[in-house]
Amino acid sequence: MTLSQRQIFIFPSRTAFFFALCLLVMLIAAINYQNNMSYALTFLLANLFVVAVLHTYANLSGLTITAVSADDAFAGQRSGFHFRFNSNNKHGHQALSVGWPLPSKPGKRRRFMAGLFSNPEMLAGEEIELEPGTSRDCVLHIPVGARGWYRPDRLRIESTYPLGLLRCWTWVDLDQRALVYPAPLVSPEPAGAAGDALDGRWLSGAGDDEFSGIRDYRAGDNPRRVYWKGLARGQALQTKVYATAIADARWLDWEQFPGLDQERRLSALCYWIIDYHRRELEFGLRIPGTEVAPGSGDRQRDTALRALALFGISDEGVEE
Known part of the structure; x- marks a missing residue:
């Protein structure tokens, strides 16, 4: 699937709030001292934040993710889930974090707006980069449960590129499953x-373990198994038959x-x-x-x- 605009979320990081506070202080100082250089620096940094929003979003937009396969595993082990990432834009994709977040502990209440200001702790993750028009295969290993079919949760893909001021992420459900023995x-x-x-027991007519007998020659028989001695004695052309032992x-x-x-x-x-x-x-x-x-x-x-x-x-x- 290819990520579209409706599937991508973007939110300021904790660094962005500190950055905004610094801009506010600089703006107050510029107003207080009526310093043109202070105004210029303040608005330059504000424009930098706006540009970072566009670049952070573009870094995730246009990415195509394909589920390739899932490795079978035994209960209690890890299964490998194989993905292929393709870059469909002219800028490529840098510093993409891919994986599954740790599930919340049973009985623990989920905090309001949890995960918006910081990256969740990952159960299995990897960081990848893609040049424009290229693809890359990735394998993520995750512990599986009891026997049967194991289906992981939605895959999380996120990035804070280029300045770390904003976090852009999405959830992908590729409907993968692994067979657990x-x-x-x-x-x-x-x-x-x-x-x-x-x-x-012995299986006649196959193998070459033990001599089993002689039969009439058939077209296509191996010349090495032709009974040449009998032919020299004037007998009809015959073939030696061997048997092989099978358990x-x-x-x-x-x-x-x-x-x-x-x-x-x-x-x-x-x-x-x-x-x-x-x-x-x-x-x-x-x-x-x-x-x-x-x-x-x-x-x-x-x-x-x-x-x-x-x-x-x-x-x-x-x-x-």
């Missing part, structure tokens, strides 16, 4: 996860963790999903209402973790 809980490996045949798929099941409440079961399952993926093992997942077929690799891990994160939660983040 359960926090992994170290637990004993569930009994029966590896199935009945722990010694694995039995492990199953992670909701019922394998008796005695644990819902969230701790999800956390235990999360731990073993990560462990099986690290060991490059094939695994499947069964939880109430969802079954993930056995598989391996990053995609299998992400699918299983997503099922845990959204257990009992709709895709919009509402509990079912």
Whole structure:
């Protein structure tokens, strides 16, 4: 979204009030002594304040902010929110402060006109600058809450450029969300996860671990696997077949963790999903209402973790 005039707020800073008080004293002194140089300096500084208003506003106007992506995270960790800033004016943007203010403490009353005279304390923030017609990517990391979808508050962008006499800011709602997985809980490996045949099985027709037999030659077979000795004996052209060993798929099941409440079961399952993926093992997942077929690799891990994160939660983040 591109910032427009209606979305930008501007207000004098504390320094501006001190500056105005000094101007008032200088004006009284100039009137009292009827000094032309005092008049000139007073009105020069007053004009400087007016010019600062225009430059402070222009520094924020025309800025385009785009939400790029949000990193998945585990409960209790930080998620990275990715943004892209584009400069659409001929002056660029200097000293922009971007981030999320700290939430107010529960039970604490918000003071009237709080945040108008001073910058709020930021939870996650960064200062950026943009040359005219350029863009810049920015990543802000913020602590996430419980599992499910995490949506941060509105992003705050502000600036006091160029003199610090005024504060110009805006709030941006980019409707970003990050998927939060359960926090992994170290637990004993569930009994029966590896199935009945722990010694694995053989998959014929793939790999080159063990010789499996001979079959008739097919167009496109690897010449290295052609049974040349048989051809030399006058036999028909044949191809040697090999087999490769594959491990039995492990199953992670909701019922394998008796005695644990819902969230701790999800956390235990999360731990073993990560462990099986690290060991490059094939695994499947069964939880109430969802079954993930056995598989391996990053995609299998992400699918299983997503099922845990959204257990009992709709895709919009509402509990079912």
